[in-house]
Amino acid sequence: MAIRLTINGEKQVFHGDPRTSLLEVLRDTFRLTGAKDVCGEGFCGTCNVHINGEALPACLRPIGMLEGAEVTTIEGLSPMGTFNAVQAALEKHDVVQCGMCFPGLVMTMSKFFETNSNPSRAEIKSAMTGNLCRCTGYELIVDALASIAHERGLVQ
């Protein structure tokens, strides 16, 4: 069975079992290993990607349901060599630890900031509930994300 979809702006075709998860397809077929394979249950957030404009766990999406979908992974989030606001804040505040959770976290929070440009710390934490950090660096991550609105001049 052939599934046609767009990944990071490029048209791709997957040939294989349509029940295969998008996560497996991204990692094993297209070698896009930014999305991590951890819990496999939609609870850790390490495999979050954008599917048709929503931040979703790739492990729970059968590829056969994604015919014609637009998928963006961490590899395609920003032009090569550039950062979006979330990536820049995390880099500037030097909060990246082991890095396992960061691709999924960046995908989740990049989408979040599209709809809420000036969130409170509570709103940031609420949006992050589906992204677990095994290094437990949560407060520094929240500090970095909270700085985005400040640096955009949205907070006095």
Next chain:
Amino acid sequence: MREEETGEVYFANSLDEAISILSDRERSLVPIAGGTWLMRSEKRKEALAPGFLALSNVSELRGFHMESNQISIGALTTHHDLGVALEGSPELFGLADAARISATPGVRRLATVGGNICTDGFHSPDIATALLALDAQVEVAGASGTSSLPLSEYLNSRKERPLDEILVRVMLPRMAGATSHVRLTMKSSGDYPVAIVSVGAVISSTSVLTDLRVAIGSVEETPRRWTALEDALEGQVFRPEECKSQARDLSVDFNGRDAVDAPGSYRVSVLPHLVQSALASIFNQKRGG
């Protein structure tokens, strides 16, 4: 990747087509909506279904309609969309809360109301428990036609229901009073609850509880109403400690399920406190209003 298996994902484009396909036993397709349960089959050491019948194109399963006497929620409504749709509906605060705090944000954007009700093996369904406290009815369609029945009856008959049956929508009567939804998780968020208490009631100006509805989820395999407690508290003045005490006395009603997250006895033991919290919440809503 499953290189040796050849699965199938077929999209039904209407309710009639979906029912017709499910009636074809040789195809053995399993209906899939959000997929948050089916895609975890292997984690439960269960075989992945040989084929999926995708329902996402079935327009009859969509829609949210709030009318003067009834609310209709299409089976494909996601938890996220339900939470958004219920903003500004104080009498449905409990259901809205259930929709907004279940699982994780990503799962809430996928998981559907229909899936939460139909998934027999999932023992901690926030939405189904909240709907029980709202006297929900479900509409089902199959080869023999369309019918509706109480949600409680549906939940208790899931193992025996026809394989070609599809849950179309949930219907809620508009009710007076307030509702709340309380759950205990081992982490503060992003976890399945050990126990769920969803309540609805009318509280009079003299703090008398009437039309009390108490639904319990995650404690036993299937959510259910706690009718013994409802009967005991109906018409009583709301006194938090007395409610908790009555709940403690009546909790012998429950045979808690043992699982890796908590033993059954623990699930039952936390119920009195959760009931007290849930009732206090609707009492505070009334005062705040």
